[in-house]
Amino acid sequence: MFVRVLLIILLIAVLFSTYVRVSGVDPRNWHVDPETENFAAGQGFQLHTAESPRWSESAQEVMQALSDVATETPRTSVLSGRPADAHITFETRSLVWGFPDYTTVKAVEVEGTTVLAILARLKYGSNDLGVNEARVQGWLDELTERLPPQP
Numbered sequence: 001m002f003v004r005v006l007l008i009i010l011l012i013a014v015l016f017s018t019y020v021r022v023s024g025v026d027p028r029n030w031h032v033d034p035e036t037e038n039f040a041a042g043q044g045f046q047l048h049t050a051e052s053p054r055w056s057e058s059a060q061e062v063m064q065a066l067s068d069v070a071t072e073t074p075r076t077s078v079l080s081g082r083p084a085d086a087h088i089t090f091e092t093r094s095l096v097w098g099f100p101d102y103t104t105v106k107a108v109e110v111e112g113t114t115v116l117a118i119l120a121r122l123k124y125g126s127n128d129l130g131v132n133e134a135r136v137q138g139w140l141d142e143l144t145e146r147l148p149p150q151p
Contacts, residue, residue, distance in 0.1 A: 028122030
């Protein structure tokens, strides 16, 4: 009886993991304007352009550098957009279950500088436990090493 229950639990876990990994995603639902999009507290992290470091490089150059940093992150790929558009949405999946998180970045040129608006949020659940903020902060740390912002 115990083995049977264990096998049922294991089957449910495998089916759940498969569903999370193969469930479809419509990029239009996630590739939004990170400056104006609202999301529920605890479900991610948002950086507004007013809080962003400023770079002297063009929006496309900053986005290319950030795209390089982001896609070097394990299990991260581009969902929509490209550096030339200065607007990209990345999908990052968790290691064990493959839960997807979506990070949308938009580079904006303001008064001769480039700033970023970033929105990182989860697809499943109600609290990301700070994972998205930590990932975005890691990306920004690496970006500012590769491409130092203005003082």
